[in-house]
Amino acid sequence: MSAAQETERVWAALDGFHIEVPSWGFANTGTRFGKFVQGGAATTIEEKFADAAEVNKLTGASPTVALHVLWDLPGGKADVPVIQALEKKHGVKSGSINPNLFQDLEYKFGSIANPSSEIRANALAHLLDSVEIGRALGSKDVSLWIADGSNYPGTQSIRKRIVWMEEVLGATHAALGEGQRMLIEYKPFEPAFYHTDIADWGMALELARRAGPKAKVLVDTGHHYQGTNIEQIVAWLLHVDQLGGFHFNDRKYADDDLTLGSIDPYQLFRIFHEILNSTKEDQAGIAFMIDQSHNLKGKMEAMVQSVVTAQEIYAKTALVDRARLAELQQACRLVEAEECFRTAFWQDVRPLVREWRKSRGLPVDPLKALTESGYVEKITGERESKNAKSVSSYA
Amino acid sequence: MSAAQETERVWAALDGFHIEVPSWGFANTGTRFGKFVQGGAATTIEEKFADAAEVNKLTGASPTVALHVLWDLPGGKADVPVIQALEKKHGVKSGSINPNLFQDLEYKFGSIANPSSEIRANALAHLLDSVEIGRALGSKDVSLWIADGSNYPGTQSIRKRIVWMEEVLGATHAALGEGQRMLIEYKPFEPAFYHTDIADWGMALELARRAGPKAKVLVDTGHHYQGTNIEQIVAWLLHVDQLGGFHFNDRKYADDDLTLGSIDPYQLFRIFHEILNSTKEDQAGIAFMIDQSHNLKGKMEAMVQSVVTAQEIYAKTALVDRARLAELQQACRLVEAEECFRTAFWQDVRPLVREWRKSRGLPVDPLKALTESGYVEKITGERESKNAKSVSSYA
């Protein structure tokens, strides 16, 4: 590939690459053992919008922010005008709407899969509210992460709970408006330990199909068993036209919610390849979102770092010579195919990405620009007193 | 539950419990590092039938033997009369028919997912032969384990291979006769290491549905990632009416093919519970098969031990008070539900099983009866010279 072709490919890829940032990625989070509070963490939806706008200003790639209904719109639909004002003020839009069905005490034994029809009705009501909020905000996706499950064998009927979920998800689907979708996430364990009602992509796919055509599957890269080939699941979901989007993060063992590409960057490259190797139509329907919990790294730093890493690895993937690769794969010329594939991974795309940033009027080095902007110091000064001390789930 | 009720439940369960034994379970097998040859191992299909008949005589639970086309019917359809004569002679019937698409050198880069249309055609031809053999033998199931996959990222197109598999499986399904089924097995890895084309139950389910109504999913209990909740997959397959059957074995880490119930007997109890907790119609379509590779234990001993263990754990499961359990689950009385469930697991059912054996004219202690019969000594004497020395895949 000539240098000009490389530039063209990378620039085209970056122009088309957007990745949503989560509002909760700017707030304090932690593990069950404790929450290490940061002075600059966002504590209000206004602060989260400000932070998201700053990330977008630095990277040019994150024009939307995912909202969490319970934490960001505690007043429900009534808070929509507040959000709309923030969108206008900060120049970033609302992205996916994330209901919360795991925190309230009544969901102890499940939400949409709870044996109690009353509790399931409450869960449905929250989902319908979320759909309405999404419609009012012009947001495309309602993203459902259902934490339901059980901790001990024999304590719940796995099969009955499937039926209950189908009912609630069907009713939620029926409320979706024109242009709205619901994305169903899966996760093998945590916070439920013995069985999680939507444990893998097969279960999410069944539920999505049963719910209706506007339901798709959401892949969180951290929600798989050890050794799972995630890019293969991506290929299958593309094949059956059910890939709704991603929650990107990385992990070493469980659902660690580490910054994207930090543990296994080659895996991210392979996932991106399945996407770029698919048709434009396939690609159009895929939402890219970050879902991370930076409990040690600085919130703003970590978010900028993640977006930059995503851009760089996406740029690498764009450099795969897919026509040549297809020939080598067809001929089963294994070593040549592998080398053709990973030569793009080994290429240092950072100079090309810098050029693109410059041409688009963006800072050449977003992390450095963040430091130099003094933004973190500023918000720390403003927010420090609002951020309390470490809290453990134990004490 | 009264003692009489317990007896009734256990006897009814055992009367209805059959588990197929695999012909290859009587032959020498090993690991890639070597094959530890046993003097009494079966080397011919005649010997395998004799051994299977002996297991059935001792346990009363294994009236059918799974056949492996390549090893047991090397002449293909032409060998059907040989098999029929053996059925008549030994009083056990042919069970599932197992094609082999992994051993021939041409399948190095895949069989039904091979980029070469010629090789795929050969694979299809073997599948169609297997279907015909099944029909000729009056066997219900053709069991497909597809070992296809790739070892390195980028060396094959995961997506194109899905399409190729769909074509071959569709054509195979079209050839199935009245009363015939095809069972599609899944496995996450080995012998392919980077990606296996049918890696999990979701992929097997998609392929089965696409193939047609006579295609179902086959669950091998050793073919899952660490930590997978297998009984939940069973519940889902029952829910969508796609559970074709089981290959039972146990494992500690990978696909170890150890004797059933030897590592985690409680898991087997939970799997059986999902089955016994389903309707009679659900249960009617489920084939139970053993698929083990006893490379250290004596072949005959291990097979009898596995069948006996299956019977005993099935009997335990039959003792679960399912009505009471359903109430406790509905009320989310967790500890009581768990205790209700596992009190059946803790019950020592061996006296009840012995009574049943006696009443059915079977040996009270099948393992002891095997020893006392002198069968192993007899076959060792007859076969020893035919069983060569250890062979490694390396040397």
Added chain:
Amino acid sequence: MSAAQETERVWAALDGFHIEVPSWGFANTGTRFGKFVQGGAATTIEEKFADAAEVNKLTGASPTVALHVLWDLPGGKADVPVIQALEKKHGVKSGSINPNLFQDLEYKFGSIANPSSEIRANALAHLLDSVEIGRALGSKDVSLWIADGSNYPGTQSIRKRIVWMEEVLGATHAALGEGQRMLIEYKPFEPAFYHTDIADWGMALELARRAGPKAKVLVDTGHHYQGTNIEQIVAWLLHVDQLGGFHFNDRKYADDDLTLGSIDPYQLFRIFHEILNSTKEDQAGIAFMIDQSHNLKGKMEAMVQSVVTAQEIYAKTALVDRARLAELQQACRLVEAEECFRTAFWQDVRPLVREWRKSRGLPVDPLKALTESGYVEKITGERESKNAKSVSSYA
């Protein structure tokens, strides 16, 4: 074995079996996603002693309660008289002393392995306080769970941190009095995700030896990689005379802290076998402790259930015919050895355990006795208002 011999073995085993309960097992806990608060959860050290005493009254097996310095003795040494008064009042003694080096904000980047010598000094001071508290209470063990580690490659020097740990642990060891021990726990991940400074038994063993002869290794059954053979680690620690004790719990995937024996009871049986198969001297130095986090089950129910399960599986293990087993193992008679081993697992020991309870003046069915006592209702009434609502690490 005759019935009389069985009774003798089981009774002797149960008479010698004690398992410590953790004070935090009576308090509210949860996951990072939320804490489901129970009305009857203990909120004060007084309440924890009361609950522990009740468990001991019902089971006869838990005469000591593990204390957590930060939560139970917030005043440090000054709180020793409070504890002593509670011991006297409730008739249960203080067990192991558990320092806390993970919750304070200054431990964000580590405690005893923190690059800051000042922070390491603070950690050491807390450890020395814990040693003094242990001495003052006449408690044998200080149990160290060190949560230190890092989340991202390259962010910390793994090697330097080893040296820092050695220094602090050495200084702690030097302060141990006559009859005191320090137990060093290991854990592969969580809350650190990329590297945990004491990740496995090999690291714990190295640190224990370097610290000195009063340091031993503590095995938490939930702190292993998937597929690990825990009983083998137990055998090795016994072999090198470094097994200090256990934190018992069960898990399906990660460190789920489920009630003991709930997921894989056969594994617990195998662990107990390694212990009962060792010498009396070996056994004398092993502390049995429960470390669980019952965030869905009722606190009191779950704790009684765990102690009872431990007793029952320990009783099963006592029934292994170890002399016969050794012969069969020596002769490599695999199937017979396995059947000899697990016949004890299959035996229903509950009648024998009930007889023992009766003979010792204990309730025959501890869980039922708990229900009938009205204890849970009583404490719920007393404590309900003190137990706040669900708290998430996110919101």
Added chain:
Amino acid sequence: MSAAQETERVWAALDGFHIEVPSWGFANTGTRFGKFVQGGAATTIEEKFADAAEVNKLTGASPTVALHVLWDLPGGKADVPVIQALEKKHGVKSGSINPNLFQDLEYKFGSIANPSSEIRANALAHLLDSVEIGRALGSKDVSLWIADGSNYPGTQSIRKRIVWMEEVLGATHAALGEGQRMLIEYKPFEPAFYHTDIADWGMALELARRAGPKAKVLVDTGHHYQGTNIEQIVAWLLHVDQLGGFHFNDRKYADDDLTLGSIDPYQLFRIFHEILNSTKEDQAGIAFMIDQSHNLKGKMEAMVQSVVTAQEIYAKTALVDRARLAELQQACRLVEAEECFRTAFWQDVRPLVREWRKSRGLPVDPLKALTESGYVEKITGERESKNAKSVSSYA
């Protein structure tokens, strides 16, 4: 870092980088399901030497070849002159000596941990032969991979087997000559499934220490549980001065023996960093060896590819600014430290490596040079008839 500094660092690193190739990497291997035979695979020790010499000619990095006693010196010591003649003829030297204690039928229940003292004596005799062969060949290391273990709980005494291993390893150590070492490898499972006698680095370390000062631990990168932090184990072994060397390969799930760096190249970078970050003395004692089983890729292609990948990733590692990294780690400036670390990983070192190759008179592109040399065609022509068809452990 200036360009000149980068060149200097990379060239110095490459000049010092040697990685041993295994004789069995040129021969046919497979999985238990079959062996896909290659026409050009080596079938004699002469052919293996020729192939190894070719790899060294192309890469300049593999001057030694690991020998497998059973396969390469079937005559034992008597074959030493044959090997010496081959060394002279081909210009590559014998590297580590690898005994085989897993293939012979008598090792079915173990070799150095077998309950039979007679079989243990035979195993010791083979080890002593291997030591003598090593001495005669002037080879430094005898590499012990002990496949011993058991498949089922209760069938063997884990503890007694520890003692037996200690005895045999001690006797082997006693026979080591001046300058000889024994390296003890560990592996969690396969071919033993329930328990492997030397399962992890902790066990290998204990045995090495007990054997004596010339015994060290050998790390095979594929021999770990999922999620294990291998670079941390490397750091610990360096810390305790017990790191003898590596068997490099990559894997996705189990011990897949894939080509090095093919699945997780960032992990290899992290492992190399622990080494380059240690002292010259530490580094001097570390043997780098490839241990792979290319059952789909062409043997010669795969070996050259592995050596080249090792060189390139080692070169990347050499570019880490270790002084700066240490400062950032000390200051807990996480994001900066991580970026400092991985900027070296992202750098495309291939131009620098090409320059080094040219300067050393080596082919600029070893894989291309292999193709252009016609070597594979030549050996295929010579060897094809000697390479039989696929063989399965089943049939």
